[in-house]
Amino acid sequence: MSKSIAAVSRIAFLASDVLVDSQPAYPATSQFSRHFRSLAETAGRRPLTFEVPVSGDPASTILRNGSTTSLVSFTASATSHTAVRLVLQATDLSSLPLVLHIAVTDDLSDVILLRSAVPFFLVSYTAQQAHDNALLAFRLARVEKKAVVHVFYEHNDDVSDVTTEGDIWRLLHSEKLAPGASFSPENGTNGHVEQAGVTNGNVHLTNGINGSHSPGSTESPTDAGIPNGVANGFGDIANAPPPVAASLYELYDAALLSTVSCTRRTCRPLSFRGADDPHTVAFVLGSLPHGLELDGVAFVSISLLTPLQPSKVLHVIPPSTSRVILLEQLRRSNTKWTSLFLDIVNILQERQTSQRILVQNIWFTDTEQINATSLFKLLNATSNLRSTSPLQLGSDAPSGPLVTVPHVPKHEVSYTKILSYIFGDHLEVSNSPSFVPTQGPIATSPEFALGRSENTPALDVLKETKLAVDSGYWPLYRWDPVKEARGQEPFTLDSDSVKNDLQQFLDRQNHLSQLVRSKPQLATELVSSLGESVKEARRKKAAEAYGDLLVALDAPPLVILYASDGGTAEKYAKKLMNRAKARGLSASIGTMDSMSVETLANEEYVAFVTSTAGQGEPPQNGRTLFKAFNAAAGRGDRPFSKLRYAVFGLGDSHYWPRPEDAHFYNRPGKDLDSRLEQLGGERFAPLGLGDDQDADGPETGYKVWEPLIWKALGVDSIQVLEAEPDPITNEHIKVASGYLRGTIAEGLQDTSTGALAPSDTQLTKFHGIYQQDDRDIRDERQAQGAEPAYSFMIRVRMPGGVCTPKQWLQMDRISDEHGNGTFKITTRSTFQFHGVIKRHLKPTIQGINKVLLDTLAACGDVNRNVICSAIPSKSKLHTRVYEFSKLVSNHLLPRTTAYHEIWLDNKLVAGEAVKDFEPLYGEFYLPRKFKVAVAVPPTNDVDIFANDLGFIAIVDKNGELAGFNVAVGGGMGVTHGNKKTYPRLADVIGFCTVEQGPLVAEKVMLTQRDFGNRVDRKNARLKYTIDRMGLDVFKAEVESRLGYKLSPARPFTFDRNVDDFGWTTGEDGKHHVTLFIENGRVQDEPGQDFKKGLCEIAKIHKGNFRLTANQHLVISDIETGDVPQIKRLLAEYKLDNLNFTGLRLSSSACVAFPTCGLAMAESERYLPLLIDKVEKICEEYGLRNDSIVMRMTGCPNGCARPYLAEVAFVGKAPGSYLMLLGGGYYGQRLNKIYRESVSEPEILAILRPMIKRYALERLEGEHFGDFVIRAGYIAPTMEGKNWYDRMGGEGKFREVAAQ
């Protein structure tokens, strides 16, 4: 394995935030990735790593995962195919902080194509040089935010001096050294430049670095008596470099200076060796045999190919030179003369000297064939030859193993002939047999055409496929013969992009036919929407004109642009706008991406408000403009000569707590501020920064920044008398909605968008409907200018999680006809459909209604689906508890008729004569969601303490239900970085009878309605109300509303919160079987047709289905006689498989990507893969059957109740999670944050020794969550309010960042 690849891989791994590695043809694996894997086990950092299969598109992977703020490495061995794919996207790539490391063996023809595509191109010939140039490339890319190509030869010479991880970090983050800066080498001889006689002491770097050779070095012409000044004689730098190249060269120079200060080794753009006063100077781009010498010939090895500085080139051509040759290691080129040769000719032509020099281009391939004799012979034979094409040195026959092109069947040949006849030059067969010689036998497989190898992770294949379909690259048509039989259209087209193209085509055709008609005939839909938009435009115009009239005439107009993912930056931008208007300014607002560089260039005063997403990245709705700024800066443009700007950034200085991640803090704001200046803008107020960690969060920084804006605009003395208009909040939306109507009905009619109005999307939640979009393809759609792929999630209200087989079958049908063909059993024991598009909403709700279910109040600020324990073995008790759940659910149900009116087409009674009335909720409904659960000890499968209100069933001595202990104030949701938010366990406050239960529920809910925080939704759940009021005061309030005191709580015991899988028989003799449905996803997969199997069961089952709060399924109430038939079906569809580890059976994950709009990381799609790895560790240590409760969510909202798990992962950014430890096994204790950001290798590295110790040292019956506390890993959480205390691990397990 080559040492240069090892050296480059190491630096790439330690320096980059994102690694994209190009794989060779399957089954080979890339040499880089082998290094990356072993580094992942030892290095202290973990870049995000992507493997792009042969024929995949590396450029789009880089663009998708790179950003202006993360340093990206691309690693590959040279192939023409890779280079072409990179070149195609070169414009976008060149303004990213990106290093493309490409390994070559004996030919540069594949990579030379990239020369014109990127600002910097470095070449290394030895392993040590590859190491040093890799550092230099990263420094350049990081500081200048530009792409650098680093091509290096695979060499096995030793790397004598390896830069440490710390030094690499320092090099990347050190301040830019001014050219001319000096440093004191620790060891004088290591200074990269050795002036004659100076081996110690300070060395002035600029000369040496800039110069192509070092005065005084043994290899330099100085030794040969060429004085320093001679350069001026023949260099005559009248031909100053073009400004762009010059400025790029300065950037290179500055980076070189920093790199040399770090490595203390020479690093030259051009290295000179050979004859002292040569007649021939040979520039070499390629690997010549070591020690090749020829009388009168000097060799100049090129390691900075772009930018090529004319003065440096001329500097190495002494006056004795009559001939310049360019030796290039090329097998082929798609131009007659290479760009480098033309550049050199150009440089020489512009010299101001009469001396004529013969310039020749020589290509060579195999280094082995080159020696002094062959070179001498060629030079001799061509000493006067002015050739019309490049000369060849050595054999130019292609080398490499012979690969047979596979036999192409006749029908395929005919088919491709037809295609080439139709498409001509446009035809590209992605898996053509002609690729076999270069790409291997896999080249003809379909995976190859889609850019995949067989071992590509399924999640990647899925995402790539979706992208391909959505973008139209793969115009997937679905053919469903069943539909044809029903008289419906059997073909459907999946790609929106193709649909849009077709639409545009039809529109154009339509338009043309309109033009030739005497009277226009427009579709009514079109006419009415046209009318609306004209009216809307007029209304807007009038409002604007009126606004213009009112504002102070001399106040400058202010444009406010924001970028925000979660709404905070948007809130501040709107606040700024309201306050600007209150001061008489004419202010307008928009997202950053709604503005182009060109439009911005005409604005005068612009305030930017941007938050920080991902790892120091701009939020979604600002990314395009950020990219455009970078591209403009990359081109050296300065478009903002008129623009005055101010930036306010929002971030969280603790979001990535490790010291090495400190640069992620508020990075977009900081970058934007300096970038605008670079683009010619003038700052009218200093950069303001808001930090979530400040006492008042971002407000602290904002309060300081805002007055500076007023001062700069000259309106600081204006007294603002009128109260600012309140920002529109959920409370406003609710009260103005006419009991949850809003304009939902109108929005459903609007066919111009797949979305509903933003305020309506808040209201549909109360109807059980969430607007979402496919996040896998969000960026691509934005890039295409298409709206996001909107669809809706629909959640059913089904108290107690019980449904009949008929209802099950209907749910199954709905998921096929209206959803994405699957459905989810949720942690609130109900059905959830995803992917329902707007025009399918009504039929879906109607379909649900048809089987007497509904979706009302399944989401929103109301009481949600009431859940209850699914323990059918205690049949009698369970039946009573289930009836109780239904009772509570019905008692707390909203009474609005809007639901029936909008979805079921029931008209308002007597033309609105009877108004809606919400006896419990009122017009404002609740401040936040409210969750009720009923548990039957000893099983806590509903996680009773995670609910706002819990009823714990208490039985009397006869086993009859006596009543319930009442628990209040549980809740999971948290906001990362906001310590005012925390999870909390419910407190037991007393006991009530079954009859009292519904009223107790009502009074608890109403107390929350009246005392809950309606100003801050992040602080609005009952858990905060109770902590604010005090538990006693809250309880007294509930009791005063009830008119009696609750009885004292009665004893109870829980022993688990996981489900009991397999068969049980109830007291009534009926049988029940609990099935394991991983993360509740009901779908058909190859070899596991679970969805179909459950349908078959539903067709014959006479009992019920019970959905558990752990997302599994009980087929309940099976008569003894029916057991064999059910067992047969379970076996046929492999639904009876319970042969899983205890870990997997106890795991659960929320939905997260691709549908949940709040997801920050994968969850449902990823947890099973993580468990594959963790369960191997468990099995290794004999814990296969031990239940360890492991949960994962894609964001801190906590839908899968992660804060109660023994070990949990909560998404922070793609691939990065909070890790929590120490939850109680039966949901009785919260866990605590152990690490603030972990990726998979870290998770495995942490868990392995922990699981091993647990296996060896646990006490009898001790659960993992208790063990990690006893073993000193983490402190126990005694109360939600103290959740953050002692986070980060205990003693020697404490994370440094948490100290």
Ligand SMILES: Cc1cc2nc3c(=O)[nH]c(=O)nc-3n(C[C@H](O)[C@H](O)[C@H](O)COP(=O)(O)O)c2cc1C
């Ligand atoms: C997924 C995610 C990633 C974040 N990454 C960073 C970060 O790298 N640096 C930082 O300073 N703040 C980071 N933050 C903090 C946010 O920038 C901060 O909370 C901001 O107020 C959110 O504003 P928004 O609601 O407008 O998106 C991150 C927040 C989230 C949710």
Ligand code: SF4
């Ligand atoms: S926990 Fe977050 S990511 Fe997961 S489903 Fe809930 S809101 Fe979405």
